Amino acid sequence: MxxxxxxxxxxxxxxxxxxxxxxxxxxxxxxxxxxxxxxxxxxxxxxxxxxxxxxxxxxxxxxxxxxxxxxxxxxxxxxxxEMRLLDPAGRLLDHHVPAEDELxxxxxxxxxxxxxxxxxxxxxxxxxxxxxxxxxxxxxxxxxxxxxxxxxxxxxxxxxxxxxxxxxxxxxxxxxPRYTGVTFLEAWFQDVGNAHPDLAELVGQGGATAADGDRALFAQRNGGDHIRVYVIQRLPAGWIAANGLNAGDTAGIRSWLLDAFSGWSPSLLRMISGNDGRYVDRPLFAxxxxxxxxxxxxxxxxxxxxxxxxxxxxxxxxxxxxxxxxxxxxxxxxxxxxxxxxxxxxxxxxxxxxxxxxxxGAEALLERHQSGELAALAPPRR
Structure with missing residues (x-):
C-alpha cells in the first residue's frame, strides 16, 4: 500500500x-x-x-x-x-528555594x-x-x-x-516492561494546612525527601492543599501478599511500614502513619x-x-x-x-x-545523601 x-x-x-x-x-x-x-x-x-x-x-x-x-x-x-533534603533523623541537609523568576x-x-x-x-x-x-x-x-x-x-x-x-x-x-526491584507505595494527605499542619510545614511548597540507603520517603505538594507521599523500598514483586497482607489492609500495611522504618524521626514517620485513606501500590517497571x-x-x-x-x-x-x-x-x-x-x-x-x-535511577532514589547533593536529586514522577 x-x-x-x-x-x-x-x-x-x-x-x-x-x-x-x-x-x-x-x-x-x-x-x-x-x-x-x-x-x-x-x-x-x-x-x-x-x-x-x-x-x-x-x-x-x-x-x-x-x-x-x-x-x-x-x-x-x-x-x-522548592526542594528539601532531610536525613532520617529529620535534620535539614539542603534546601532549594526557587528564585522569583525561576521557570x-x-x-x-x-x-x-x-x-x-x-x-x-x-x-x-x-x-x-x-x-x-x-x-x-x-x-x-x-x-x-x-x-x-x-x-x-x-x-x-x-x-x-x-x-x-x-x-x-x-x-x-x-x-x-520488567520490574526494577524498587517499589513505590503512595499515600495521600488532604487539606494539609488544617488537617496535617506539621507535614505541610515539613514539606513546604514543593517536595521533601529522605533516604537511608535501603528505603526512602518523598513527599510532594500538589494543588488544592494536597500532599502525596511516596514510600520507596527495594522489595520483591508481590511483597504485600508475601507478608500476609492485601492492598485494602491499610492498618496492616501501616504497621509493617512503621516497623521497616523504625528508628526514623517521628516527624518523618507521620508520612507513613497519618495518611487519609488506603495506600496505592506502584511497583516500578522499565x-x-x-x-x-x-x-x-x-x-x-x-x-x-x-x-x-x-x-x-x-x-x-x-x-x-x-x-x-x-x-x-x-x-x-x-x-x-x-x-x-x-x-x-x-x-x-x-x-x-x-x-x-x-x-x-530507581536504586539511586534509595541512596543516602549528604548536604550539598540536592541538585543531583530528581523527585518521583508518575
Missing amino acids: RSPAPAAARIHVIGAGPGGLTCARVLQRHGIPVTVHERDPHPRARDQGGTLDLHADDGQVALREAGLLDGFFRLARPEGQ FKPEIDRGALRDLLLGSLEPGTVRWGQAVEQVTGPAGGPRRVRFTDGTSVEADLVVGADGAFSRVRPAVSAAV LPVPHAWERSPSVTLLGDAAHLMPPLGAGANLAMLDACELALALAGSATVAEAVAAYETTMLPRAAEAARALEH
Whole structure:
C-alpha cells in the first residue's frame, strides 16, 4: 500500500494522556485530522496522578508548539520547585528555594494539564470508553485497531501513546516492561494546612525527601492543599501478599511500614502513619535499554509506550516532546511513512540516551545523601 499524505490519512492516537493529547493538539493546529481513543469512560473516571514538573527544554517546548504555554503558566506552580533534603533523623541537609523568576520546571497537577489539553481540542476528538484489545494488519498498512467492546477502526497510522503496558507496542515490538526491584507505595494527605499542619510545614511548597540507603520517603505538594507521599523500598514483586497482607489492609500495611522504618524521626514517620485513606501500590517497571523496533510506516510509539524509564522527572516531558515532534513531522512530510521515519530517527536515539542515564535511577532514589547533593536529586514522577 502506498503511504498516504498526512492530511488525508486516518490517524488514530491511542491514549489520552499528556503525550496523546499533545500530539492531537499539534496535529489539529496544522489542519491534520486525528482521533484519540481512551479506555477511561469519561474524563473524570479516575485520579490522574500527582504533580508534574514541565521542563523548559522539552515539555514547555511542546506546549509552545501547541499554543498552550501561556495557559500552562497561568495554572503552574513555580513555588513547587522548592526542594528539601532531610536525613532520617529529620535534620535539614539542603534546601532549594526557587528564585522569583525561576521557570525552568514549574509544577502542574496532572489533572490540570489534562484539562488544559482536552479543552484545546476540537469537539469529539477523544472517543471515551475505548480500550484497545489488539492492533492487526500488515506493516505497510492499513491497520485494524480492535477494541474490547467489539468495535474496530481502520487506520493509516496508529500512534501508541498508551503507557507502560501499551496494547499498541506488540504490533512493532516484542519487548515487555520488567520490574526494577524498587517499589513505590503512595499515600495521600488532604487539606494539609488544617488537617496535617506539621507535614505541610515539613514539606513546604514543593517536595521533601529522605533516604537511608535501603528505603526512602518523598513527599510532594500538589494543588488544592494536597500532599502525596511516596514510600520507596527495594522489595520483591508481590511483597504485600508475601507478608500476609492485601492492598485494602491499610492498618496492616501501616504497621509493617512503621516497623521497616523504625528508628526514623517521628516527624518523618507521620508520612507513613497519618495518611487519609488506603495506600496505592506502584511497583516500578522499565523497558529494556535501549528499546527500538523495525520501522513500520503504519505504527509508531511515544512516551512510556516507547521508552518506559524509572520516574525521575523525564517521563511526561519526553512523552510531550515525542508527541510534538511526531505531529510536526507529519505536518512537514509528503507521506505518513516519511514522517514516521523522520520522527523515529530523532526520537529513538534521544530515548536511548535518556534511558541509559536513568537505567539505575530507581536504586539511586534509595541512596543516602549528604548536604550539598540536592541538585543531583530528581523527585518521583508518575
